Amino acid sequence: MxxxxxxxxxxxxxxxxxxxxxxxxxxxxxEKGYVLVCGGLYGVMEGAAKGAKEAGGITVGILPEYSSVAxxxxxxxxxxxxxxxxxxLVVSSSEVVVALGGNYxxxxxxxxxxxxxxxxxxxxxxxxxxxxxYEDREGFISTLLRSL
Amino acid sequence: MxxxxxxxxxxxxxxxxxxxxxxxxxxxxxEKGYVLVCGGLYGVMEGAAKGAKEAGGITVGILPEYSSVAxxxxxxxxxxxxxxxxxxLVVSSSEVVVALGGNYxxxxxxxxxxxxxxxxxxxxxxxxxxxxxYEDREGFISTLLRSL
Amino acid sequence: MxxxxxxxxxxxxxxxxxxxxxxxxxxxxxEKGYVLVCGGLYGVMEGAAKGAKEAGGITVGILPEYSSVAxxxxxxxxxxxxxxxxxxLVVSSSEVVVALGGNYxxxxxxxxxxxxxxxxxxxxxxxxxxxxxYEDREGFISTLLRSL
Amino acid sequence: MxxxxxxxxxxxxxxxxxxxxxxxxxxxxxEKGYVLVCGGLYGVMEGAAKGAKEAGGITVGILPEYSSVAxxxxxxxxxxxxxxxxxxLVVSSSEVVVALGGNYxxxxxxxxxxxxxxxxxxxxxxxxxxxxxYEDREGFISTLLRSL
Numbered sequence: 022m023x024x025x026x027x028x029x030x031x032x033x034x035x036x037x038x039x040x041x042x043x044x045x046x047x048x049x050x051x052e053k054g055y056v057l058v059c060g061g062l063y064g065v066m067e068g069a070a071k072g073a074k075e076a077g078g079i080t081v082g083i084l085p086e087y088s089s090v091a092x093x094x095x096x097x098x099x100x101x102x103x104x105x106x107x108x109x110l111v112v113s114s115s116e117v118v119v120a121l122g123g124n125y126x127x128x129x130x131x132x133x134x135x136x137x138x139x140x141x142x143x144x145x146x147x148x149x150x151x152x153x154x155y156e157d158r159e160g161f162i163s164t165l166l167r168s169l
Numbered sequence: 170m171x172x173x174x175x176x177x178x179x180x181x182x183x184x185x186x187x188x189x190x191x192x193x194x195x196x197x198x199x200e201k202g203y204v205l206v207c208g209g210l211y212g213v214m215e216g217a218a219k220g221a222k223e224a225g226g227i228t229v230g231i232l233p234e235y236s237s238v239a240x241x242x243x244x245x246x247x248x249x250x251x252x253x254x255x256x257x258l259v260v261s262s263s264e265v266v267v268a269l270g271g272n273y274x275x276x277x278x279x280x281x282x283x284x285x286x287x288x289x290x291x292x293x294x295x296x297x298x299x300x301x302x303y304e305d306r307e308g309f310i311s312t313l314l315r316s317l
Numbered sequence: 318m319x320x321x322x323x324x325x326x327x328x329x330x331x332x333x334x335x336x337x338x339x340x341x342x343x344x345x346x347x348e349k350g351y352v353l354v355c356g357g358l359y360g361v362m363e364g365a366a367k368g369a370k371e372a373g374g375i376t377v378g379i380l381p382e383y384s385s386v387a388x389x390x391x392x393x394x395x396x397x398x399x400x401x402x403x404x405x406l407v408v409s410s411s412e413v414v415v416a417l418g419g420n421y422x423x424x425x426x427x428x429x430x431x432x433x434x435x436x437x438x439x440x441x442x443x444x445x446x447x448x449x450x451y452e453d454r455e456g457f458i459s460t461l462l463r464s465l
Numbered sequence: 466m467x468x469x470x471x472x473x474x475x476x477x478x479x480x481x482x483x484x485x486x487x488x489x490x491x492x493x494x495x496e497k498g499y500v501l502v503c504g505g506l507y508g509v510m511e512g513a514a515k516g517a518k519e520a521g522g523i524t525v526g527i528l529p530e531y532s533s534v535a536x537x538x539x540x541x542x543x544x545x546x547x548x549x550x551x552x553x554l555v556v557s558s559s560e561v562v563v564a565l566g567g568n569y570x571x572x573x574x575x576x577x578x579x580x581x582x583x584x585x586x587x588x589x590x591x592x593x594x595x596x597x598x599y600e601d602r603e604g605f606i607s608t609l610l611r612s613l
Binding site for chain 4: 279
C-alpha cells in the first residue's frame with residue numbers, strides 16, 4: 022500500500038474550516054486507496070484521520086512521545102519518544118505530503134519533505150518555494166484529486 | 170488496532186527453521202487480530218510478514234534508510250533514514266515483542282523493549298534476564314498463543 | 318560552556334561572501350567564549366568552524382551519517398547515522414542559532430529552532446516570521462555581537 | 466580530538482565502588498588526551514565526567530530530553546529530545562566504549578556499539594559476547610590504559 026502524509030495545525034477546533042478540509046482530505050486519501058500517515062495528534066491530524074476512517078481507510082500515527090495519546094481515529098500508533106526529531110518520519114514514507122495550516126512544527130515537516138524530494142501540496146500553510154500552494158479550497162481539492 | 174513486534178535474524182534463509190518459525194509467528198499475530206510491526210527487511214522480518222499476510226493481516230516495516238527496499242510482504246513502509254537509531258521504533262509500539270535468533274541489532278531491540286517495560290518472548294535468541302526465553306518451539310508457540 | 322549553533326548553505330565556496338561571513342561568525346562565537354555547534358560538513362559549516370578554531374575555540378560537528386567526513390576544523394564529531402532527523406540536534410543545544418543562506422535542510426533547522434523557542438539570527442537565509450533577519454552584513458554582525 | 470564513550474549505571478551513589486571506578490576511568494581518558502562522551506546524567510556518567518574534569522579534560526553529555534539537567538561536570542550539553550533513541554549517539558562517536566555496570570539502557574548501548582564495530586571494555590556490566598569483560602578492577606584499568 023502506498024501512503025499519503027497529512028501535516029498541519031494541531032490546535033484547530035473541529036468546527037473550523039481547516040479541520041473540515043482535513044476531513045475531506047482524509048476521505049479522498051482513503052477513497053483513492055492510500056494509507057494515511059500523520060503525527061497522530063489533534064487538529065488537522067485528527068480531522069484527516071477521521072475522514073480516512075469514515076471512508077474505510079487505514080491510518081497511521083507517528084507520535085512524538087512514548088506517552089502521547091493518539092486521536093481516536095488512528096489505527097496504528099508508532100510512539101517514537103523522539104520529540105521533534107520524529108517530524109521527518111511523518112513525511113518520509115509518502116511521495117505526496119499535504120500541509121494544512123500549521124506553525125513551526127509543520128514548517129519543519131514541509132522543509133524535510135522538500136529536502137527529500139516529495140511533492141508538497143499546501144493549503145493556507147507556509148508559502149515556501151517548492152510547495153504547490155493554494156488559498157482557495159476548490160483549486161486545492163481539485164489538485165489533490167488529480168495528484169493521487 | 171494493537172500491534173505485535175517481531176525482531177530477529179535478518180539473514181536466515183527461507184528454508185531455515187527460524188524463518189519457518191517466523192512465518193508461524195506472523196500467522197498467529199494476524200489471526201489474533203494484531204498488526205505486525207517489524208524492521209521491514211529480510212530473514213525473520215520477511216518470514217513474519219509473509220505469515221501475517223497469508224493470514225490476512227496488516228504489516229508495517231520500520232526501515233533503517235530512506236533507500237531501504239522492504240521485503241515483498243510489507244504493507245506500510247516507514248523509511249526512517251535513521252540507521253540503528255530506528256531500532257527502538259520497531260519495539261516501542263507493541264506491548265509484546267517476539268525475538269527470533271538475531272545478532273547485535275536484535276540485542277539492542279531487546280534491550281530497548283525491556284527498558285520500555287515490554288514483554289519480550291524469545292526463541293533461540295539472546296538469553297537476557299527479563300526475557301521469557303525458549304529453546305523448544307512448542308513451548309514457545311504455546312506461550313505466544315496464550316500471550317496474545 | 319554554552320554553545321551557539323551555526324546552520325546554512327553547505328555548498329558555498331570558500332571564496333564566497335557567505336563563507337567569509339561564516340568565518341567571521343565563528344570567530345566571534347569563539348572570542349565570546351562559546352562552543353560552536355554545527356552540522357560538521359562543508360560550506361557555511363566549514364567557514365564557521367574555521368573561524369572558531371582561528372580564535373582558539375572548540376567546535377562540535379553533529380554529522381548526518383556514520384560515514385560522514387567532517388570538515389578539518391571540527392574538534393568533536395558526533396556521527397549520528399540519522400540522516401535528516403539529526404537536524405534538530407544541531408540546534409537543540411544552543412539558545413542562539415545563526416543561519417547563513419541555506420536551502421531546505423537549513424529551513425528545517427530554522428523551523429526546529431523556532432519551535433524550541435530559540436533565538437534565530439538570519440543573514441541572507443529563509444525570511445521566516447520569528448527570525449531576526451538581515452541582508453546587510455554590518456547590521457547582522459553588530460546584532461550578533463550584542464546577542465552573545 | 467578523539468573521543469571515548471563511557472556508559473553504565475546512572476543510579477550508583479558517589480560512595481560506591483562503581484562511581485569511584487568511573488572517576489578513575491574519566492581521569493585516564495582525559496590524561497590520555499581524549500574527549501569524554503557520555504549520556505550526561507548521573508551515577509557512572511557523573512563519575513566519569515568528574516574524573517575527566519579533574520584531569521583537565523573536556524566532557525560532552527548527549528542528554529535524552531530537551532529538559533534533562535546534566536551533571537555539573539558536563540562541558541558541552543547536546544539535549545536530543547529523543548529519549549532512548551539517543552542511546553546510539555552516545556557510542557557512535559568513539560572507537561572505544563567503556564561500560565561500567567548498568568541495566569537495560571546500558572545493554573542497548575553495548576549492543577549498538579558492538580553492531581557499529583566499536584571496541585567495548587566492560588567492568589561488572591552485561592557479559593555479552595564481543596565485550597572485553599572484567600570483574601577485577603586492576604585487570605580492567607590496566608587494559609584501559611593499554612587501549613588508549
